[in-house]
Amino acid sequence: MFKYFGIRLLALIPKLFIISIIIFLGLQLVPGDPISRTVPPDKLAEMDEEKVALLREKLGLNDTLFERYGKWIGDIFKGDFGYSLSTHGEINKIIANRLPATLELAAIGLLFATIFGLLFGFISAIKQRTPIDYSLTTLGIIGISVPQFFFGLLAILFFGITLKWLPVGGRMGVGEQAFFDRIQYLVLPSFILGIVYIATLMRYTRGSMLDVMGKDYIKVARSKGLSEVNVNIKHGFRNALIPIMVIIIMRLPYLVAGTVIIETVFNYPGMGSMLVFAISGTDLPIVMITTLLIAVVILLASFLVDVLSALLDPRIRLGSDKEGA
Amino acid sequence: MSKKKYKKSSLARRNMHKFLANRLAMLGLVLLIVVIVLSVAAPVFTKHDPAFNDATIRYQAPSSEHILGTDSIGRDLWARLIYGGRFSLIIGIASAIGTSLIGVILGCVSGYYGGKVDAVIVYISEIFYSFPQLLLVLILVGFAGRGWVNLILIFSLTGWIFGFRIVRSKILSLREETFVDACRANGIGGLSIMFRHMLPNTLGPVIVNLTLSTAGFVLNEAALSFIGLGVEAHIPTWGNMINAAKSFVVLQNYPVVWIAPGIAISLFVLGINFFGDGLRDVYDPGQ
Numbered sequence: 331m332f333k334y335f336g337i338r339l340l341a342l343i344p345k346l347f348i349i350s351i352i353i354f355l356g357l358q359l360v361p362g363d364p365i366s367r368t369v370p371p372d373k374l375a376e377m378d379e380e381k382v383a384l385l386r387e388k389l390g391l392n393d394t395l396f397e398r399y400g401k402w403i404g405d406i407f408k409g410d411f412g413y414s415l416s417t418h419g420e421i422n423k424i425i426a427n428r429l430p431a432t433l434e435l436a437a438i439g440l441l442f443a444t445i446f447g448l449l450f451g452f453i454s455a456i457k458q459r460t461p462i463d464y465s466l467t468t469l470g471i472i473g474i475s476v477p478q479f480f481f482g483l484l485a486i487l488f489f490g491i492t493l494k495w496l497p498v499g500g501r502m503g504v505g506e507q508a509f510f511d512r513i514q515y516l517v518l519p520s521f522i523l524g525i526v527y528i529a530t531l532m533r534y535t536r537g538s539m540l541d542v543m544g545k546d547y548i549k550v551a552r553s554k555g556l557s558e559v560n561v562n563i564k565h566g567f568r569n570a571l572i573p574i575m576v577i578i579i580m581r582l583p584y585l586v587a588g589t590v591i592i593e594t595v596f597n598y599p600g601m602g603s604m605l606v607f608a609i610s611g612t613d614l615p616i617v618m619i620t621t622l623l624i625a626v627v628i629l630l631a632s633f634l635v636d637v638l639s640a641l642l643d644p645r646i647r648l649g650s651d652k653e654g655a
Numbered sequence: 656m657s658k659k660k661y662k663k664s665s666l667a668r669r670n671m672h673k674f675l676a677n678r679l680a681m682l683g684l685v686l687l688i689v690v691i692v693l694s695v696a697a698p699v700f701t702k703h704d705p706a707f708n709d710a711t712i713r714y715q716a717p718s719s720e721h722i723l724g725t726d727s728i729g730r731d732l733w734a735r736l737i738y739g740g741r742f743s744l745i746i747g748i749a750s751a752i753g754t755s756l757i758g759v760i761l762g763c764v765s766g767y768y769g770g771k772v773d774a775v776i777v778y779i780s781e782i783f784y785s786f787p788q789l790l791l792v793l794i795l796v797g798f799a800g801r802g803w804v805n806l807i808l809i810f811s812l813t814g815w816i817f818g819f820r821i822v823r824s825k826i827l828s829l830r831e832e833t834f835v836d837a838c839r840a841n842g843i844g845g846l847s848i849m850f851r852h853m854l855p856n857t858l859g860p861v862i863v864n865l866t867l868s869t870a871g872f873v874l875n876e877a878a879l880s881f882i883g884l885g886v887e888a889h890i891p892t893w894g895n896m897i898n899a900a901k902s903f904v905v906l907q908n909y910p911v912v913w914i915a916p917g918i919a920i921s922l923f924v925l926g927i928n929f930f931g932d933g934l935r936d937v938y939d940p941g942q
Contacts, residue, residue, distance in 0.1 A: 345782060356798050468679075471932075475925040477874055479881050480917040483900050491907050498903075587787035594882045606882050609797035617797050624790060632785045 432600035443524030451535025473529035482595035499597035680933020686926030694740030703731035705738040739891035747873035753811025758818025766826025825857040859938035870927035
């Protein structure tokens, strides 16, 4: 089995390599002199041509495409992500500030979504073809139809402005550093972030649960005289959970994508709002690094999916020898 | 009488009945028709020009003259809403057709030829598949710039995987059918077999996918325009209209300005999802 995981892990490397090349080439296609992307314009205007030429040489802009790619990827491996064009700050520091914020938001969103998604799906399945089931299913469709940011704006208006229960945006107030002070800022964005996820999980949980409840061993459990609660939870839900675990991880990248919109709606200082800001300001170094980071996260998630599916279903890891990695 | 009835009970007719009996699907169809008619025939339903602004009537409350009132620079909101639907719909539908075309062509080629061609296309599609489309689009907009034409192109280039997967798997199974062998034996060329003989058999799920992906693109357009990376700001689309809510004053004091387009998007997408689910039940009872 470890051999299978090893092969899967190694297969990530060429994918990551291809993605990094695409990102790098994308940057080369952007019109404009690359030096204007590396040196602030006001400083560039002060310099005479000789100095610019010298700088060009120093920055390695006269090298071949191949050499420049090597330098770029080498710097990233050394942990040097370069400088932002708009704020001129070190990208390392910016990310160190913003990554924890996004992780916090995504983790709590995931927690919300998993609890409610599983709960609603479970109820929907054991109450199949009742008004409860129909209304939950319809709510699920509404959840994926109404734009997330529109939900967010409505929530700000209602809970933030009208009722004044929760702050309307941001991550912390003045002097509120502790997690418990920050949690009120997280409630709305993380819940809104989770809505689409809840709807998806609910649908899968319902389907998987119905699948399991039709199996013979459920009939056996019932005929042994076990209570309905016992049958539903211990025998039904536990087994239905197995494919759901895979779905939870598989859909994780979509949760990450959601943070981009949600952070913008709530003015939340995370990676998502940073990316939007960088794209609107054509701050390409930040865009490239963020894209690469996202790619790493997504590929790791897909690796986790493979591992989980293999652990849960022996047919997959045994069949893998024929297919190759 | 009974004979006549029997005769008319074709597959298409039975499917039609099945669809008509699905109340949610019918509700979806009605929603879709209402939104489409309002947008296409926008000039019939309002006498105002969506671009005309009158600074003396900013943020007016709904009245008989301005059904939904006016926005921050005195443009009629109802006019912007129904004219805005045009752009949102064009972007959604054009992108859905674009993705389907790419998906169908690649799916046919990949499924029919198999081997190395198939392996390469599948490898590319897997990379695309693991990325959420919104992120890919966002990054490409960063490189290509905003604008509605760019948006359609980018949506089409990033969204083809779903149509591709459907068509490829269908073609793979069709390849083993006798009629394909018969075609080959008759000396019909590969292209003709693929597109004229096999493709029509895959169209059901492709159409379902096309419908449902329109909803996704309308949502993506709205989200991108909302964060300021979608359609040019001067073009009225639903997303651009909600963008006004980024100003706290509008968000708090003039909710009609952004709630109206929000409801329009929600109803349209809801309509598509209900309608598409109904279509899927008819075309693909197994799912």
